[in-house]
Amino acid sequence: xxxxxxxxxxxxxxxxxxxxxxxxxxxxxxxxxxxxxxxxxxxxxxxxxxxxxxxxxxxxxxxxxxxxxxxxxxxxxxxxxxxxxxxxxxxxxxxxxxxxxxxxxxxxxxxxxxxxxxxxxxxxxxxxxxxxxxxxxxxxxxxxxxxxxxxxxxxxxxxxxxxxxxxxxxxxxxxxxxxxxxxxxxxxxxxxxxxxxxxxxxxxxxxxxxxxxxxxxxxxxxxxxxxxxxxxxxxxxxxxxxxxxxxxxxxxxxxxxxxxxxxxxxxxxxxxxxxxxxxxxxxxxxxxxxxxxxxxxxxxxxxxxxxxxxxxxxxxxxxxxxxx
Numbered sequence: 001x002x003x004x005x006x007x008x009x010x011x012x013x014x015x016x017x018x019x020x021x022x023x024x025x026x027x028x029x030x031x032x033x034x035x036x037x038x039x040x041x042x043x044x045x046x047x048x049x050x051x052x053x054x055x056x057x058x059x060x061x062x063x064x065x066x067x068x069x070x071x072x073x074x075x076x077x078x079x080x081x082x083x084x085x086x087x088x089x090x091x092x093x094x095x096x097x098x099x100x101x102x103x104x105x106x107x108x109x110x111x112x113x114x115x116x117x118x119x120x121x122x123x124x125x126x127x128x129x130x131x132x133x134x135x136x137x138x139x140x141x142x143x144x145x146x147x148x149x150x151x152x153x154x155x156x157x158x159x160x161x162x163x164x165x166x167x168x169x170x171x172x173x174x175x176x177x178x179x180x181x182x183x184x185x186x187x188x189x190x191x192x193x194x195x196x197x198x199x200x201x202x203x204x205x206x207x208x209x210x211x212x213x214x215x216x217x218x219x220x221x222x223x224x225x226x227x228x229x230x231x232x233x234x235x236x237x238x239x240x241x242x243x244x245x246x247x248x249x250x251x252x253x254x255x256x257x258x259x260x261x262x263x264x265x266x267x268x269x270x271x272x273x274x275x276x277x278x279x280x281x282x283x284x285x286x287x288x289x290x291x292x293x294x295x296x297x298x299x300x301x302x303x304x305x306x307x308x309x310x311x312x313x314x315x316x317x318x319x320x321x322x323x324x
Contacts, residue, residue, distance in 0.1 A: 025178045028070055030079035030088050031058050032296040033158045034104065034167075036305035038078055040193040041171045041186055043303075045179075048078070050301070051088065057271060058295050061087050074099045076178065078171060081105035084155035102174050105155055109166035113224055115154050156294060159313075160225040161201045164306060165194045193303075200307050204314045208232065210322035215261045217254075217286065219269035219277060222294050226313065236263055238280055246276075254280055265289045265320035270298045289320035 027048040029035040035050035042048065049070050052058055063071070071077070071088075072095040081103045082089040092101060104110060157163045172190035176183035208230045221237035238254050239246050246254070258280070266281045268274035270293035277288065293299065296309035 023179060024182065025075040025175065026073060027076045027078060027175075028074040029077075030085045032299065032301065033306050033309055034078060034080060035301075036296065036303055036309075037158075037164060037167055037193070038171055039303040040306070041168060041175060041190045043185060043189045045182055045185060049074075052085075052295065052297065056297060058085055061085065063087070063091055068095055071095045071099075076174065077101045078174075079103060080155050080157070083153055100174075100178070102170060104163075104167050104170065105153065105157055107166065107170050109170065110157055110163055111160055111166075111225075112157060113154050113228065114152055115221060115224070154221075154224050156222045157225055158306070159223065159294060159310070160229045161197050161204075161310065162229070163225070164197050168193050168197075196307065200310065204310060205230065207311075207314045207318050211317050214265075214321045215263040216289075216317070216321060217258060217263050217266035217277065217280065218292065219267070219272050222269075223292075226294075226310075230314075232317070236261065238276060251280060258284070258286070265317075267292050267316060267320070269293070270295075287320055290316040292316055 024042070024046040027038055027042070027046065029038055029048045029050050031052045032050050035048050038048040049067075051063065051067050051070075052061055068091065071091050074096055077088070077092055077096065077099050079085060079088055079101065083105060092099060105112065158167070168190040172186040175186045179186075212231055213233060215233050216235055218235040218237055220239035221235075223235045223237075226232070227234055236254065236257055238251070263286055265287050266277050267289045268277045268291040270291050274288075274291065281288065292313050293309060294313065296305050299305045299308040299312065
């Protein structure tokens with residue numbers, strides 16, 4: 001079970017140095033799962049705008065003119081970080097330099113891993129039992145990313161539900177600082193949502209138990225947080241972390257890895273051509289499972305999208321792997 005610090009409520013209610021803003025900020029987010037977490041915290045006070053639309057690739061997305069205007073008018077941009085959506089960093093720098101940015105991946109409370117599977121060292125344990133302090137209130141992206149590659153930090157951190165809880169706390173604290181009159185509401189909403197994630201986590205632990213110890217194939221290298229948290233075997237990724245088209249040599253190497261490791265299921269991914277997965281497993285006895293949707297672009301928009309996304313992934317994996 002994931003534990004959630006009660007410091008959030010105290011921080012939101014006990015701060016004495018809050019600014020004098022008295023309105024709900026206009027919030028823009030990058031991907032649907034982040035929008036869902038923000039919506040849970042805002043509740044009936046407001047609704048964030050989500051830039052990535054159904055069918056969009058978070059690694060390479062072109063803003064529509066109306067979305068560019070939304071970025072320009074935003075008071076608060078909440079995003080994973082430039083490692084996932086470099087296009088938003090560029091847009092924010094040119095269109096909305098005055099907006100505050102909360103970069104979730106860069107928070108000290110975030111459990112991070114790299115694409116090689118090595119956990120980054122921090123001053124906290126994975127359980128996040130500490131006070132959330134530095135919330136990256138300035139513009140992120142000091143590294144000046146112009147693209148996304150498969151080295152360094154894996155940005156798909158929301159697939160660890162402990163990060164979802166930590167992000168709820170950071171979102172609530174940021175909103176409370178900008179809108180102190182509603183601080184108690186933000187804190188209560190975040191605490192309630194964190195409890196719901198804890199219940200979801202227990203549910204998914206049970207759902208995924210039959211899938212443990214079994215190898216499987218995925219479209220791209222995005223599932224390390226999920227497999228690590230739920231003690232699943234590492235996924236064999238056809239494409240790299242940026243979802244780029246694999247070379248012929250990589251496809252050959254993946255086929256050899258699949259045969260060597262005895263993978264029993266392969267999963268396409270939403271918004272990507274399933275023919276690539278089909279080609280990789282052609283001629284084998286590997287079963288093809290339901291398409292995975294790690295960003296939640298196909299889930300029902302709203303506060304429940306985060307849970308729906310993780311639950312859908314768990315169900316797809318368990319349905320195929322659990323019968324192997």
